[in-house]
Amino acid sequence: MFGITWLPELLAVAAVFFIADLVYVIDHYLVHHDRDRYRRTHFRHHRRYNGPKSGPQFDAYELGTYNSAGFGLLLCMSVVTLFSGNIGFLLGGGLKWVHSLLFHLYQHGWWGPVAVRQAPPPRPRRTWGLASARYHAWHHSNPDDGRFTYAESWAGFDRILEILHPRLVRYTVDGRLGRLGQQAVRGAEERARRARHEARP
């Protein structure tokens, strides 16, 4: 029906994983540099990983996030399949969805008696290779570490982000607010200096 020849389909699956992970890594970086959004949404995810393993494997936030993102990706990839005839895009979207859910379960210690935090993984090396579940698990137990381990597929995204971070952080919500704050402080200092100057006899 779709005339499967394997190589184009396999390349399409790999491309979907690669691009979806790129989007995921960028959004993950942005949410960790948006204090307000982090506090209202993503923080609870890290708190669950770092607390005792008592809650359900998926809470409402995690189910909503993973499933709506997975469904959205699957929907987009289904359209690419429709117009290209390459079913690998659709398969890639479905596999990425399953991958996200299984990745989460593994890292929350689904198969073990204790959560990752209670048996933390060693700090991963700054690798440019594939991102394993243990590599990403470091981020869950150490969300503020300067060694980025946001990636779920290719760790190279994290290395690139680490290189770009000093410039990129200025364009995040926290970076913009920080600049505005600095400007406000400088403005207040300038006004105070003028007031002192004018008050002199």
Place this chain on the structure above:
Amino acid sequence: MNWLAWDPRSYGGAALGALLGACAYLLLRDSGFDEPWLVGLALGLGCALMTRERSGLRGIVLACTTAWLAAGLTVAAAAPAEGWVGGMASFHASLALPELTRHLVGIAAACLLGRTSLRRGASDRVAGQGRETPA
């Protein structure tokens, strides 16, 4: 956090628009006016008229829905010998540039209209903010 920007009012309006657009497309097609972009235009308009918030993510979802709906109607109306499922599987091969352009125009219309709101004072819906806050 819901990445689909789910809201019954917005998606209900889109569904109503899609129904009207599909009927209009099939009726006009019989008269020789084969323009699948009508589906995307009606679907996007239905959503934009009903919704109270702007959402880029919703625009993407509606663009994808339009792609499938317009393709499905085109294949159904053509009644291919291999059946509807077979026709959908070979849909990409049946598209010449003019047909592809007509479909892409519909998808773009659904995306642009679906992400906006024609109501005054509509708010922006951003993933991870406002109504996205989990309970």
